Amino acid sequence: MTAVLFLVVVALARIAIVFSFCFGLVVVFTWAERKGAAYIQDRRGPNRADILGFRAWGMFHPLADALKFLFKEDFIPDNAQRLFYQLAPMFAVAPVLMSIAVVPFGPDVTIFGRRVALQIADLNVGILYIFAVTGMTVYGVVLAGWGSGSKYPLLGGLRSSAQMLSYEVSMGLSLVGIFMVFESLRLSRIVAGQGELLFGFLPKWGVVVQPLGFILFITAQYAEANRTPFDLPEGESELVAGYHSEYASFKFSMFMMGEYLHMVIGAVVVATLFFGGWQVPFLADTGFVLPGGASVPLPEILVIALRTGSIFLKSLFFTWLYVWVRWTIPRFRYDQVMRLGWKVLLPLSLVNIFATGLVLLLLGK
Amino acid sequence: MAERNEMETRNGKLDLQSEPMLINIGPSHPATHTTLRFRATLDGETILDLEPEFGYLHRGFEKESEAATWTQVIPYTDRLNYVSPLMNNVGYVMAVEKLCGIEVTERCKYIRVIISEISRIIDHMVCIGTNMVDIGALTNFWYFWKPREEVYKVIEELCGQRLTTAYTRIGGVMADLPEGWTDRLLAVCRGVIPECIADVNALLTKNRIFIERTMGIGPITPKDAIALGFTGPCLRAAGVPLDLRKDEPYLVYDRFDFDVPVGEAGDTCDRYMVRMEEMRQSLRIIEQAVAQLPGGPVNVDDPRFILPPKPQVYENIEALMNHFKIIMEGIRVPAGEVYSATEAANGELGFYIVSKGGGSPWKIKVRPPCFPLFQGIPHLVRGQMIADLIAVLGSVNIIAGELDR
Numbered sequence: 001m002t003a004v005l006f007l008v009v010v011a012l013a014r015i016a017i018v019f020s021f022c023f024g025l026v027v028v029f030t031w032a033e034r035k036g037a038a039y040i041q042d043r044r045g046p047n048r049a050d051i052l053g054f055r056a057w058g059m060f061h062p063l064a065d066a067l068k069f070l071f072k073e074d075f076i077p078d079n080a081q082r083l084f085y086q087l088a089p090m091f092a093v094a095p096v097l098m099s100i101a102v103v104p105f106g107p108d109v110t111i112f113g114r115r116v117a118l119q120i121a122d123l124n125v126g127i128l129y130i131f132a133v134t135g136m137t138v139y140g141v142v143l144a145g146w147g148s149g150s151k152y153p154l155l156g157g158l159r160s161s162a163q164m165l166s167y168e169v170s171m172g173l174s175l176v177g178i179f180m181v182f183e184s185l186r187l188s189r190i191v192a193g194q195g196e197l198l199f200g201f202l203p204k205w206g207v208v209v210q211p212l213g214f215i216l217f218i219t220a221q222y223a224e225a226n227r228t229p230f231d232l233p234e235g236e237s238e239l240v241a242g243y244h245s246e247y248a249s250f251k252f253s254m255f256m257m258g259e260y261l262h263m264v265i266g267a268v269v270v271a272t273l274f275f276g277g278w279q280v281p282f283l284a285d286t287g288f289v290l291p292g293g294a295s296v297p298l299p300e301i302l303v304i305a306l307r308t309g310s311i312f313l314k315s316l317f318f319t320w321l322y323v324w325v326r327w328t329i330p331r332f333r334y335d336q337v338m339r340l341g342w343k344v345l346l347p348l349s350l351v352n353i354f355a356t357g358l359v360l361l362l363l364g365k
Numbered sequence: 366m367a368e369r370n371e372m373e374t375r376n377g378k379l380d381l382q383s384e385p386m387l388i389n390i391g392p393s394h395p396a397t398h399t400t401l402r403f404r405a406t407l408d409g410e411t412i413l414d415l416e417p418e419f420g421y422l423h424r425g426f427e428k429e430s431e432a433a434t435w436t437q438v439i440p441y442t443d444r445l446n447y448v449s450p451l452m453n454n455v456g457y458v459m460a461v462e463k464l465c466g467i468e469v470t471e472r473c474k475y476i477r478v479i480i481s482e483i484s485r486i487i488d489h490m491v492c493i494g495t496n497m498v499d500i501g502a503l504t505n506f507w508y509f510w511k512p513r514e515e516v517y518k519v520i521e522e523l524c525g526q527r528l529t530t531a532y533t534r535i536g537g538v539m540a541d542l543p544e545g546w547t548d549r550l551l552a553v554c555r556g557v558i559p560e561c562i563a564d565v566n567a568l569l570t571k572n573r574i575f576i577e578r579t580m581g582i583g584p585i586t587p588k589d590a591i592a593l594g595f596t597g598p599c600l601r602a603a604g605v606p607l608d609l610r611k612d613e614p615y616l617v618y619d620r621f622d623f624d625v626p627v628g629e630a631g632d633t634c635d636r637y638m639v640r641m642e643e644m645r646q647s648l649r650i651i652e653q654a655v656a657q658l659p660g661g662p663v664n665v666d667d668p669r670f671i672l673p674p675k676p677q678v679y680e681n682i683e684a685l686m687n688h689f690k691i692i693m694e695g696i697r698v699p700a701g702e703v704y705s706a707t708e709a710a711n712g713e714l715g716f717y718i719v720s721k722g723g724g725s726p727w728k729i730k731v732r733p734p735c736f737p738l739f740q741g742i743p744h745l746v747r748g749q750m751i752a753d754l755i756a757v758l759g760s761v762n763i764i765a766g767e768l769d770r
Contacts, residue, residue, distance in 0.1 A: 037503075037504075040504055041503070041504050041506075041507035041508070042507055042508065042511055043507060043511075151386065151388050152388075155388075155410070155751075159410075228501055229501065229574055231501065239751075240394065240395055327503065327504045328502075328504065328568070329501075329502065329572060329574055329575075330497065330500045330501045330502035330569075330572065330574050330575050330578060331500055331501025331502075331574070331578075332574055332577070332578070333577070333578060333750060333752045333753070334410055334750065334752060335410075335750065336577055336578075
């Protein structure tokens with residue numbers, strides 16, 4: 001009985017922690033986006049919202065935004081197909097949240113004599129699960145575009161369904177190299193595999209063994225998340241706001257939340273697959289073991305803190321990268337995006353698979 | 366029409382069972398910046414036809430002017446191209462002066478050159494900045510915004526206003542330059558502006574995405590550009606080196622050493638390049654003008670046009686009457702008609718003025734540079750994609766204030 005209770009409590013705790021981590025990061029991310037954009041653009045950014053005179057560098061703006069969205073009129077246009085119109089925001093948020101379930105945030109830990117994985121679910125097809133689930137977000141966009149009963153959203157919906165579907169292909173193929181090298185689809189195995197050292201000194205991170213795969217994946221990831229330079233489904237200048245032009249109030253904020261969650265999770269996945277996940281270079285279970293043979297023993301609790309801290313920092317860096325890229329380069333045109341997806345990324349990812357296979361064959365694995 | 370037919374065959378005359386979609390862009394749309402409207406016929410994302418419509422910002426400038434004195438029209442001209450109001454002020458008073466046969470003082474001519482060129486710079490900054498916003502590069506906009514603010518500080522010092530300057534007067538300017546103004550202007554021109562041009566240049570000019578978005582987009586041949594009445598950067602981008610500052614020098618432009626940049630293809634990229642280079646050339650002109658700036662009075666010594674000094678108005682009756690007549694009845698401009706054009710930031714800004722000899726104009730007709738550009742937009746974008754329309758619209762720089770008047 002206690003065993004079952006323990007499992008239930010652990011499962012709930014993991015879900016609560018991971019979800020609050022994601023939502024917390026989304027809030028911080030929206031703030032970082034606005035503040036980061038401001039500093040990149042030589043201005044101050046949001047700094048007016050205050051609570052009892054505390055401004056906290058504009059940290060309260062996400063809160064103010066959330067309140068504003070909650071209290072606005074929940075407007076549904078006359079032309080809208082009500083069912084699709086209402087379903088769309090849910091499709092934008094829910095699948096993204098589901099995909100975080102398989103990401104490991106640290107190695108197994110022992111609590112009360114039981115081993116507990118720092119991961120909601122350790123599926124043996126982990127990465128396929130992520131693809132399957134995040135692939136559903138395109139429904140949100142398509143339903144919003146179609147259900148709004150308006151022309152600009154329709155154009156936006158068409159654009160993004162084409163874009164997201166085509167990039168799904170090269171995104172999946174760009175990861176095949178990783179599966180071949182680490183011989184698993186299970187995220188925990190992939191992360192564990194990245195703890196090894198190449199030639200005795202180089203961490204065997206995904207980015208080291210699959211540099212081309214990394215570039216392809218992160219590019220496709222940006223396209224999947226509808227992020228600059230691929231943000232044309234929204235294409236705010238030509239299509240007003242693209243597929244969510246007709247949305248207001250909390251439904252609109254759900255689209256925004258879905259978009260930011262998508263980026264947060266994209267960043268976590270990039271960190272997990274290509275930057276060692278929770279691995280810290282040269283950090284073994286007992287402490288640092290340097291290539292020269294020197295070692296620095298550390299207590300176990302510190303090792304765990306370092307490891308979960310490391311995936312947190314890596315994710316933060318990649319979320320910041322989204323901001324950095326967005327405010328630096330212009331947006332592609334629709335046909336250019338499609339051309340890039342089919343004529344550049346797809347052949348390159350096939351080449352990458354071939355080259356990886358060749359190297360593995362020559363190494364005799 | 367030839368292009369249209371060619372394009373229809375290229376697109377296979379639309380897919381089976383599909384029909385063109387009519388979409389309304391504007392008058393309130395993020396990319397129109399001002400109140401313009403297009404009715405676009407789309408096949409997917411390709412523009413089959415485009416119908417520009419204007420008049421949403423019509424304020425009746427030309428009719429309104431007939432009820433004002435010649436001097437009272439000057440503030441109205443601020444509202445024409447509100448991105449570079451000083452140039453409109455200069456253009457208008459030059460037309461009236463031409464009709465009156467006034468030759469303004471040397472110092473006044475130099476001041477007018479200087480204010481025109483700083484206006485040209487900030488106008489181009491806004492044009493390039495907003496154009497980049499439309500293609501998704503918001504940062505460039507802010508890189509130009511801050512220097513523009515510095516320029517506005519200098520302008521504010523000059524005439525007390527940032528936007529509604531009304532700085533020029535018939536026969537001179539409102540007031541002489543403030544003490545040390547040229548130093549502060551040069552500090553901005555040397556310190557802030559070249560830096561921001563270099564920043565934007567670094568971010569865009571060799572950026573592959575930018576080049577793909579702009580090169581070959583909205584091209585025009587020199588012949589078509591002339592036929593449509595294009596002037597200014599858009600015409601020069603098409604390869605026609607027409608610049609009124611060189612070809613029909615007015616004020617003292619013939620005394621400065623500057624180049625007129627020209628493009629080759631007349632596409633969005635060339636328009637951007639021409640504007641970037643024009644900003645650098647304007648900086649050169651300002652440097653030379655400030656160095657050559659002569660002393661002496663800024664206004665002509667003619668009581669028919671220029672208000673008497675304030676102390677005299679309070680002290681003697683002749684000056685008071687003179688002041689009263691000019692204010693209440695306006696300057697007497699001899700009967701006749703005149704066309705005078707200046708090279709404004711967007712192209713040829715012309716004023717055609719008819720006077721019947723009264724204190725106010727009989728008719729003022731403005732030739733705004735935007736108007737031919739606006740009617741040329743369908744020609745530029747037909748057969749291209751809707752995203753290209755946005756890039757082209759930003760690069761030809763339509764200012765509804767002078768388009769609709």
